[in-house]
Amino acid sequence: MKRPxxxxxxxxxxxxxxxxxxxxxxxxxxxxxxxxxxxxxxGMGHAIxxxxxxxxxxxxxxxxxxxxxxxxxxVDCVKLAKHIVLKDRKPDLCVSGINHxxxxxxxxxxxxxxxxxxxxxxxxxxxxxxxxxxYSHNAHFEPAKPFVKQLMEYVLAHGLEEGSLLNVNIPNLxxxxxxxxxxxxxxxxxxxxxxxxxxxxxxxxYYWLTGxxxxxxxxxxxxxxxxxxxYVSVVPSMHDLTNYRAFKSLxxxxxx
Amino acid sequence: MKRPxxxxxxxxxxxxxxxxxxxxxxxxxxxxxxxxxxxxxxGMGHAIxxxxxxxxxxxxxxxxxxxxxxxxxxVDCVKLAKHIVLKDRKPDLCVSGINHxxxxxxxxxxxxxxxxxxxxxxxxxxxxxxxxxxYSHNAHFEPAKPFVKQLMEYVLAHGLEEGSLLNVNIPNLxxxxxxxxxxxxxxxxxxxxxxxxxxxxxxxxYYWLTGxxxxxxxxxxxxxxxxxxxYVSVVPSMHDLTNYRAFKSLxxxxxx
Numbered sequence: 001m002k003r004p005x006x007x008x009x010x011x012x013x014x015x016x017x018x019x020x021x022x023x024x025x026x027x028x029x030x031x032x033x034x035x036x037x038x039x040x041x042x043g044m045g046h047a048i049x050x051x052x053x054x055x056x057x058x059x060x061x062x063x064x065x066x067x068x069x070x071x072x073x074x075v076d077c078v079k080l081a082k083h084i085v086l087k088d089r090k091p092d093l094c095v096s097g098i099n100h101x102x103x104x105x106x107x108x109x110x111x112x113x114x115x116x117x118x119x120x121x122x123x124x125x126x127x128x129x130x131x132x133x134x135y136s137h138n139a140h141f142e143p144a145k146p147f148v149k150q151l152m153e154y155v156l157a158h159g160l161e162e163g164s165l166l167n168v169n170i171p172n173l174x175x176x177x178x179x180x181x182x183x184x185x186x187x188x189x190x191x192x193x194x195x196x197x198x199x200x201x202x203x204x205x206y207y208w209l210t211g212x213x214x215x216x217x218x219x220x221x222x223x224x225x226x227x228x229x230x231y232v233s234v235v236p237s238m239h240d241l242t243n244y245r246a247f248k249s250l251x252x253x254x255x256x
Numbered sequence: 257m258k259r260p261x262x263x264x265x266x267x268x269x270x271x272x273x274x275x276x277x278x279x280x281x282x283x284x285x286x287x288x289x290x291x292x293x294x295x296x297x298x299g300m301g302h303a304i305x306x307x308x309x310x311x312x313x314x315x316x317x318x319x320x321x322x323x324x325x326x327x328x329x330x331v332d333c334v335k336l337a338k339h340i341v342l343k344d345r346k347p348d349l350c351v352s353g354i355n356h357x358x359x360x361x362x363x364x365x366x367x368x369x370x371x372x373x374x375x376x377x378x379x380x381x382x383x384x385x386x387x388x389x390x391y392s393h394n395a396h397f398e399p400a401k402p403f404v405k406q407l408m409e410y411v412l413a414h415g416l417e418e419g420s421l422l423n424v425n426i427p428n429l430x431x432x433x434x435x436x437x438x439x440x441x442x443x444x445x446x447x448x449x450x451x452x453x454x455x456x457x458x459x460x461x462y463y464w465l466t467g468x469x470x471x472x473x474x475x476x477x478x479x480x481x482x483x484x485x486x487y488v489s490v491v492p493s494m495h496d497l498t499n500y501r502a503f504k505s506l507x508x509x510x511x512x
Contacts, residue, residue, distance in 0.1 A: 040307065043303060200309070206311055246492035256437060
């Protein structure tokens with residue numbers, strides 16, 4: 001039987017521990033091609049590089065695996081993978097991550113990890129973005145691996161609805177403490193932000209973003225609820241931002 | 257009566273003709289504060305600056321108007337406007353644009369213009385992203401202005417559903433040729449992309465993104481349809497990317 005082709009990317013850069021963990025699971029399930037940023041790209045959202053050239057170089061980070069590092073954003077990586085690296089080879093699955101830190105709730109719109117997965121879904125490739133709720137470089141990915149594998153196997157076997165992706169977040173727990181998977185909606189949470197203000201060595205003022213995540217969504221069907229209750233959260237996501245509920249009230253606009 | 261407070265931003269940079277047109281309309285309707293990027297930020301999507309300091313400087317580009325230029329992304333501009341510039345003054349409306357070029361359909365996810373508007377909507381500020389279907393620096397914004405004004409007046413008078421924003425695209429037509437406003441859904445269109453491959457002066461290969469917009473959505477309720485039929489398209493949009501339709505088929509995951 002032909003082994004599936006799995007495209008792996010991320011936003012923390014090609015050498016991050018999270019993508020190494022993801023590659024180690026992916027290579028058990030299929031033939032792997034890695035195209036990932038050559039430097040960390042956190043918070044890049046769905047940014048693309050349009051005003052500058054992009055570089056793409058083969059990488060020998062992963063022994064026995066075809067890998068490339070790219071100077072662009074996570075979304076650029078997926079576009080280059082499709083058009084330059086893979087060309088006529090269409091991946092059966094794209095996985096992005098494992099991100100160091102949560103991409104639950106509203107974080108999906110700021111996340112390079114999830115934007116890469118969404119870009120793949122726009123190209124008709126079933127895709128999953130994985131994140132572990134541990135921001136440290138030395139995050140412990142082992143307990144996450146069985147769930148990562150399970151979800152990849154599921155999507156390889158069943159596919160996903162056209163244009164759909166999964167936003168998967170994994171609680172930072174030891175093996176055996178994670179209770180299972182929950183299919184959820186994106187919680188209505190937000191960032192309560194502030195800026196650190198300081199002066200640089202030349203006396204010029206600068207601002208640095210910082211903030212605190214606030215969940216005011218009391219639903220027990222959200223990703224935040226699942227994570228707080230020791231489940232892996234799985235949010236089926238897509239790229240249609242239309243707010244269909246607002247149509248009725250706005251119809252008056254048409255007779256202005 | 258107290259004049260409304262209107263926050264103006266964009267992604268083409270504080271001196272772009274499009275934001276000048278927007279400011280000229282906004283100042284007729286209220287007190288205006290401008291916080292916009294100091295350089296073009298097209299294609300930045302919902303990127304935020306987390307690993308670097310951000311600069312913010314007063315600008316005298318707009319006579320008699322409080323304005324600031326920011327070294328960050330469009331989303332950074334909105335965050336700095338809220339937390340540093342405005343503090344206790346909450347805007348009644350945020351407008352972003354007028355973008356030089358379409359942000360209809362899938363372009364919303366790559367667009368700095370719309371991401372700035374979405375960021376404002378996340379902060380509870382009713383917001384509108386405006387785009388004109390003319391990519392040139394010398395784009396002719398005059399015919400767009402009456403529609404821009406009409407929509408700003410409507411949202412100032414009626415507000416928008418919490419967390420909602422409007423993605424407004426304006427056809428590139430002469431005055432009198434635009435038929436009116438249409439409330440639409442985001443068309444299911446996509447980019448058919450390729451990369452230009454070339455060598456730099458040092459013989460190193462580079463890639464440059466290019467592409468062609470393809471609409472395969474035949475619906476007459478989409479933004480692309482409206483624009484092709486000489487209407488201004490108004491897509492009510494939001495930040496919830498949950499694909500609710502996919503829940504049923506994915507429930508099986510919970511019993512894995």
